[in-house]
Amino acid sequence: MKKLLSTKQQQFLDIIRRHVLIYGQSPSYTEIMDVLGFSSLGTVNWYVKTLIKNGYLNRTGTSNSKRALTLTETHSVSPRLPLLGLIAAGTPIEALENSESVEVPAPFVHPDNFVLKVKGNSMINDNIEDGDYIIVRKTQAAESGQAVVALVNGEATLKRYYPKTNQIELHPRNPDYPVIYINETDNFQINGIVLYSFREY
Amino acid sequence: MKKLLSTKQQQFLDIIRRHVLIYGQSPSYTEIMDVLGFSSLGTVNWYVKTLIKNGYLNRTGTSNSKRALTLTETHSVSPRLPLLGLIAAGTPIEALENSESVEVPAPFVHPDNFVLKVKGNSMINDNIEDGDYIIVRKTQAAESGQAVVALVNGEATLKRYYPKTNQIELHPRNPDYPVIYINETDNFQINGIVLYSFREY
């Protein structure tokens, strides 16, 4: 019977999981210390000992092996994100019922990220075409210059976001197409920031 | 349970993978030493011994065989492929000196695969633009309909490949652009098949 984890302990395990995903090796004690804001290695060691005792962590190799912490949970084999819907310019985003998921590069694995599949060639002015996939981070706010998935009067679009004093400018990737200007009379909502797009041949 | 690789060890394997892809043979110890900036062959030997012990490397042939290192292709935790060069339509492929590597989805990790970065907007008719990356499988032969990276009279291009009886047709992704016809007077060579393309925002 496993003991339940405290919030801090879960956080501790998350750090390790994430580090392994991104760098392919578990973090050193010092690295964990920095990330969690500890000022002592003893604290890290206390967590390690506690988590090993309770069956959430393992040390591989001999004692004193470096970066040898591994999670005991059956860690998800390949990094995937849920495919939440279909997107086409000029229509609302179409949600998908059945929960598919798509293989993505490990650093994009994050609870707020999801994948959309592009339908039709209506996004050609953003150099996105039928069948492409985009990885989106769900958020309402964006920085100037970021690529966003947004709903303008209920219609989906993928553009770079430039807020100005009186209006919002949406720039397509392809400079041959016009800039869209949003003012107060328009219904405008950011769905998320575009992080990555890919295409399988 | 395989030991995880350190960053340096991953880099070490990348060097070998890269060298095999470019030159068709594994690098000598001295060459590895130079690329990684070591000043001792002992260091190279230490890496080789360690990586063989942990099951990431093999020596083919008898002992003392030259350039006999081969990768045991396991799905490494952080899947990466070497970035071999820059490609722009209408010019030869430009090799990159320093050995970078790029994170890719795990299924694309394969000893014959590599990544090219697209330079300039000259491939816009293939819906590929400046800064995009493509994953290519090194091969001389392609099936009809596959997307290939090819050299036509010394100039790189990315097209779909359709061999016909008397000539070869190269179709761009964008149907608004013309089909290219290759005949015996042209110098034509397939560099590889395009598997995937991606873009970071």
Next chain:
DNA sequence: AATACTTACGGTTAACTTACGAGTATTTAG
């Protein structure tokens, strides 16, 4: 018989793990 390469050995350093003792918050039991 020279050249290019692999393999071996011993030594150094910085990075890393591990142990210990003690102190402070936070939760639980009476």
Next chain:
DNA sequence: CTAAATACTCGTAAGTTAACCGTAAGTATT
């Protein structure tokens, strides 16, 4: 509300190992 247990933190220091260096002898190829 108060004591006691538990969760968490600190600082330091000893012990190990990964990652280097230099050199040199052994082995195949030309």
